[in-house]
Amino acid sequence: PSAMREVAVDVPKVSWSDIGGLEDVKLKLKQAVEWPLKHPDSFIRMGIQPPKGVLLYGPPGCSKTMIAKALAHESGLNFLAVKGPELMNKYVGESERAVREIFRKARAVSPSILFFDEIDALAVERGSSSGAGNVADRVLAQLLTEMDGIEQLKDVTILAATNRPDMIDKALLRPGRIDRIIYVPLPDAATREEIFKLNFRSMPVSEDVCLVELVQHTHRYSGAEITAVCREAALLALQEDINAEYIMGRHFRYALTVVTPRIPDSLIQFYA
Numbered sequence: 001p002s003a004m005r006e007v008a009v010d011v012p013k014v015s016w017s018d019i020g021g022l023e024d025v026k027l028k029l030k031q032a033v034e035w036p037l038k039h040p041d042s043f044i045r046m047g048i049q050p051p052k053g054v055l056l057y058g059p060p061g062c063s064k065t066m067i068a069k070a071l072a073h074e075s076g077l078n079f080l081a082v083k084g085p086e087l088m089n090k091y092v093g094e095s096e097r098a099v100r101e102i103f104r105k106a107r108a109v110s111p112s113i114l115f116f117d118e119i120d121a122l123a124v125e126r127g128s129s130s131g132a133g134n135v136a137d138r139v140l141a142q143l144l145t146e147m148d149g150i151e152q153l154k155d156v157t158i159l160a161a162t163n164r165p166d167m168i169d170k171a172l173l174r175p176g177r178i179d180r181i182i183y184v185p186l187p188d189a190a191t192r193e194e195i196f197k198l199n200f201r202s203m204p205v206s207e208d209v210c211l212v213e214l215v216q217h218t219h220r221y222s223g224a225e226i227t228a229v230c231r232e233a234a235l236l237a238l239q240e241d242i243n244a245e246y247i248m249g250r251h252f253r254y255a256l257t258v259v260t261p262r263i264p265d266s267l268i269q270f271y272a
C-alpha cells in the first residue's frame, strides 16, 4: 500500500478575493505561475524561464497555505499538499519513498501544484541536524532528484512554505529548483481591515463595532489571530445570551484581551 494514500488531490475553492490585502504577493505569484501557463509564447519570446518552484516565507498564520490554494484554484491546477514533518515521521526508507510517491502523484494529475508546508522539516541544512542527520540527508537528496526531473510548465509547480527560510538547505534554493522567494508579511493596517471585513461577511456585526478601532488594536496580530478574535467575539456574545442576534463592540473589545499576538519579537526581528 502506498505510504501517501492519504494525500488528496483537489482543486481548492479558495479565491484571491478570499485573501485580504497582499496584492504584491498575489501579483508575484500570478507572474511566476499563472502567466507562464496562460502565455507560454510570451515567455519564450522574452527568453525567460518560469520558475519551477516558489518559496513563501514569513510568520505563521499569515495565509501562506491559503495563497497556495488560491493560486491552484485561480490557475485551474490540481492541488496536492504535504506537511514536511509528516513525511519525516516515517520508518527507515519510508520517507524517501513518500517523497517519490507524492511527486509521482503530482505528475499523474498535472498540471498541478505540489505544496510543501513546513518545508524546513524536510530540507534542513545538511550537518545542522543532530542524530537523525542521515534520514534528513536522504530525504533532501530525493527531493532534489525529483525537482530536477520536473519539466517547467508541462507538469508540476512546486510551492513551499516556511517560517524559517534560514533553516533550508541552500541546494534546494538554487536556480532551476525553488528559485523564487516571496515574503508574506504580517498584515499591515489596510490588510487587517480587509481581513476583518472578510470575516464580517458572514457575521451579524452590530453597528456599534468600530472597524478603525479594531484595526488600530490589532497591530502585530497575524491574519489567523484576527480570525480568532472574530470567532472569540461571537462566542462571547453567545455566552452572554445564547439567543443573541448581534456581536457588539464590547464583545470585540473583550476578545482582544483574550486573543493576543503570539509571534515573538525575535521572529519579527529575524524577518526585518
Ligand code: ATP
Pocket (backbone or CB within 6 Å): 018, 019, 020, 021, 022, 059, 060, 061, 062, 063, 064, 065, 066, 067, 117, 161, 163, 187, 191, 195, 198, 222, 223, 224, 225, 227
Ligand atoms: P502557518 O505558517 O501556520 O501554516 P499560514 O501562513 O499557512 O500559517 P494559513 O493557514 O493560510 O496561514 O492562514 C490561517 C488562517 O488565517 C486562514 O485560514 C484564514 O482564516 C486567516 N487568514 C490569514 N491571513 C489572511 C488574509 N490575508 N485574509 C484572510 N484570511 C486570512
